[in-house]
Amino acid sequence: MEQKVEKIVTWLREQGERANVDGLLVGVSGGIDSAVVSHLIKRAYPEKSLGVIMPCKSDGSDQEHAKKVIDSSGIQSIAIDLTETHNVMFGTILEQLKTEDIFNADQEKIADANLRARLRMSTLYTLATNHRYLVVGTDNAAEWHTGYFTKFGDGGVDLVPLVNLTKGEVGEMAKYLGVPDEIIHKQPSAGLWEGQTDENEMGTSYEMIDLYLKGEAIPEEDKRIIEAMHNRTAHKRKIAPGPPE
Ligand SMILES: Nc1ncnc2c1ncn2[C@@H]1O[C@H](COP(=O)(O)OP(=O)(O)OC[C@H]2O[C@@H]([n+]3cccc(C(=O)O)c3)[C@H](O)[C@@H]2O)[C@@H](O)[C@H]1O
Numbered sequence: 001m002e003q004k005v006e007k008i009v010t011w012l013r014e015q016g017e018r019a020n021v022d023g024l025l026v027g028v029s030g031g032i033d034s035a036v037v038s039h040l041i042k043r044a045y046p047e048k049s050l051g052v053i054m055p056c057k058s059d060g061s062d063q064e065h066a067k068k069v070i071d072s073s074g075i076q077s078i079a080i081d082l083t084e085t086h087n088v089m090f091g092t093i094l095e096q097l098k099t100e101d102i103f104n105a106d107q108e109k110i111a112d113a114n115l116r117a118r119l120r121m122s123t124l125y126t127l128a129t130n131h132r133y134l135v136v137g138t139d140n141a142a143e144w145h146t147g148y149f150t151k152f153g154d155g156g157v158d159l160v161p162l163v164n165l166t167k168g169e170v171g172e173m174a175k176y177l178g179v180p181d182e183i184i185h186k187q188p189s190a191g192l193w194e195g196q197t198d199e200n201e202m203g204t205s206y207e208m209i210d211l212y213l214k215g216e217a218i219p220e221e222d223k224r225i226i227e228a229m230h231n232r233t234a235h236k237r238k239i240a241p242g243p244p245e
């Protein structure tokens, strides 16, 4: 594990140097993926790494966990509450849609959720510009393969250090790095609405996705769900296409 960690830390430093920036930052949610990235960027840039806590109508326990990650990693931190920003922006958009009688209530929850992720992305890039830092993403191999992220939201980042690690491998790295146990053992959640858990929403488990990625046999139904998610989200893993000349 020491070697795996060192390889990623060296890579992060090289990427920073190549981009000619001063440091790295990450959004800290209180979940395991951003906990691992916080510890990694602190190792890569001990004096120039920043963790950004951005509650947006978020669960109080997530914020407590986020603070624990700041402490366990020793990273510098800043908290920016996006609740009011989201209320104003989403409220303005909804009001106009309703005024013009073109509001689609079926899509409200997902549109609300994705705006939270995109407000976080905008906040991170504002800070990155201010500090001359890069924005480090937290997607792991399971999330990347299934496209379980918001396009240009939490998917809108400069570097993805965990993209080759399964969720299980992220857990092993978290233990090695000293991420608090309660964060390692809690249910993965995007925290985009109350009670949301990744596995409920996806209809399969990270254990199944990890096994699938390792080429092992899994039940037909899980395989079908994973392949459908992968195909439906192919556009998120490419740059925007243009027409042929
Ligand atoms: N074929 C295609 N070619 C090009 N673009 C296409 C497209 N199909 C849709 N699109 C575009 O993509 C948009 C849909 O993609 P997107 O906006 O990402 O939205 P979508 O995939 O519908 O939703 C994001 C999913 O990621 C989950 N999530 C988000 C954030 C964090 C986490 C987490 O684990 O923490 C999880 C969230 O719970 C939800 O299930 C459409 O509105 C459309 O603009």
Ligand SMILES: Nc1ncnc2c1ncn2[C@@H]1O[C@H](COP(=O)(O)OP(=O)(O)OP(=O)(O)O)[C@@H](O)[C@H]1O
Binding pocket: 026, 027, 028, 029, 030, 031, 032, 033, 034, 035, 052, 053, 054, 055, 056, 058, 120, 138, 143, 154, 187, 188, 189, 190, 191, 198
């Ligand atoms: N409240 C928040 N404050 C700061 N960043 C956030 C917040 N919520 C989400 N993010 C960012 O969005 C990323 C995607 O969330 P995701 O839930 O996939 O990761 P996680 O919370 O670190 O781990 P887990 O998947 O186990 O919940 C987070 O890693 C983090 O960088």
Ligand SMILES: [Mg+2]
Binding pocket: 029, 030, 031, 032, 188, 189, 190, 191
């Ligand atoms: Mg989470």
